[in-house]
Amino acid sequence: MTYFDIFLWVVVPYISLTIFVLGHIYRYNTDQFGWSAKSSEFLHKDALLKWGSILFHYGIVFVFFGHVAGVLIPKGFYDAIGISEEMYHFGAVWFGGLAGVATVIGGFLLTVRRMTNKRVARNSAKMDLLTLLWIGVVVVIGFTNTVGYTASGGEFDYRTTIGPWFRGILTFRPYPDLIAYAPIGFQLHVFAAFILFALWPFTRLVHVWSLPLEYLTRKYVLYRKITPRRTIREVNRRN
Template sequence: MNWLDHFVWVIFPYLCVAVFVVGHIFRFRYDQFHWTAKSSEFIEKKQLMVGSLLFHIGILPVIMGHIAGLGIPKEWMESMGVNEHVYHIGAVYIGGLFGVITLAGMLLLTTRRLTKRTIRQLSTTSDLIVNVMLLFIVFMGVFSTLVTTNVQPEFDYRETISVWFRNLFLFQPDASLMSEVPLSFKMHVVAGFLIFAFWPFSRLVHVWSVPLNYVRRSYILYRKHRQQSVRR
């Protein structure tokens, strides 16, 4: 294991998590005014609606799949009756389907932001970077799932990436587990940690702004004003 592997698979993940936490604290304390997604719906609505719908439909199952694949050991899955064949079907076909849906939505949203002149002028540099990074991450995830796993069927990320990932939380990361991981998976993992580091300084912070106060907020009543005619 060389110094680069040690940095990428041991030091870099912790740096990204540290920036993620400290950056959010700093942003919340000193820059709440810009804690917003700055909607561009008033400029173009149709492509935004379709792209956003596809992205959000796909990303939730994808996140759940990552939690299951990375967080639950392979042995636990098998003890619950989920053997290798069943897991492969769920990860590749079901996960791949939602990954493609997420990719389609992200492609629409990124194309919209880059090609619509008024939207591009409204966007900040961080907005453009976030869109491109998310598109790249989703693309590499779909490519790894649908292409790499078929080209290299002997590779099992649950015995390498998943073990390495869980060991990060135990503060016992083993960089050697990532040595034989295909390049596409490595790029997906590195880009994923990188966007976590970039998260606090971008529009992604709006994810945490859940409007829970609307649940107990009173309804706003609108009444039509009728102008009374004046008799002469």
């Protein structure tokens, strides 16, 4: 292992995560008005937006939880609850593969719409397109690793290498040697993901943290149809 490996797998992750945390704090304190998804539906609603948004958002949610299951949760936990290696990889390949395909197709449709629809393109920031393209890079590389390497019987197990390395980064006990000798595809996926984390606070991705949880407990809003004559009579009666 070289100093370059330490830079890639220790220094870069901490720089990225520091920008991720401080960038969100700065963005929230200076640009709350821009803290949104900036929906373009009111500009032009079409099939590309409908299906692209559905596929992308559902796909990326399952991709996220797949990474939580494979990287943040130790392999020993699955062994303890009786999930074998074959069962785990079956779910990772098929369910993770489907989520990856949905994300890629959805992102492609949204990118095409943003590039070809003149009205949407005029009202889009360059960072919006960059975000979609870079998410596509991260997902495609990860999807290629899952299907092309894991499904083909590769012996590399990211749950015993990349997983402990990433958990070590979060607990300030990094072990760069666990990832320094990983296949290049996995290294590219991880590096691209940390670039995305550094870009995150300065893109529309910040809206991920603005979940409308109050809708779960908010009372229903009642709408009643009234006629102009009835409204005038009620106003006159009150006066």
